[in-house]
Amino acid sequence: MTAVEFNNRIQFLIPSLEPFAMKLTKDHSNAKDLIQETMLKAFSNKEKFTTGSNLKAWVFTIMKNTFLTDYQKTSRRKTFIDTTDNLHFINSTNIEQKNAAYSNFAMDDIQAAIEDLEDIYKRPFVMYFRGFKYHEISERLNIPIGTVKNRIFLARKELKQILKVYEM
CATH class of the missing domain: 1.10.10.10 (Winged helix-like DNA-binding domain superfamily/Winged helix DNA-binding domain)
Structure with missing residues (x-):
């Protein structure tokens, strides 16, 4: 498959990626960023795509893996290490309880x-x-x-x- 054919086929996938990106990120701007990052990775790794296999599944897998990697990085940034003798991890996010009433x-x-x-x-x-x-x-x-x-x-x-x- 030529680069032009690959680019044309992958451009048609963008509308079907949008709902999946929204489902993952739950935010419109983050979903657009995820789609953009997915497209960048797909274009830069087009030589890894096997001609004849399912392009849509390949791109969706890239998107899912990109989201999971970013999510894990974000989670790690919110966690700090307590260097006291017990050496345990503490999540630094604020915990808030709300009244159910x-x-x-x-x-x-x-x-x-x-x-x-x-x-x-x-x-x-x-x-x-x-x-x-x-x-x-x-x-x-x-x-x-x-x-x-x-x-x-x-x-x-x-x-x-x-x-x-x-x-x-």
């Missing part, structure tokens, strides 16, 4: 806010929240997919307004 109040308010939604907004929103895809909701409620998306959007908007006190 606050989260119970928040959950009660969220449940009440969802219950107060109009039924035409509540049903699609709850189904989406439980993991149904837009097209599944559309089929089960017998409404167009655009209407499903609109009702979920409006339900979220109303819930954000009602639960504004919990914004951070």
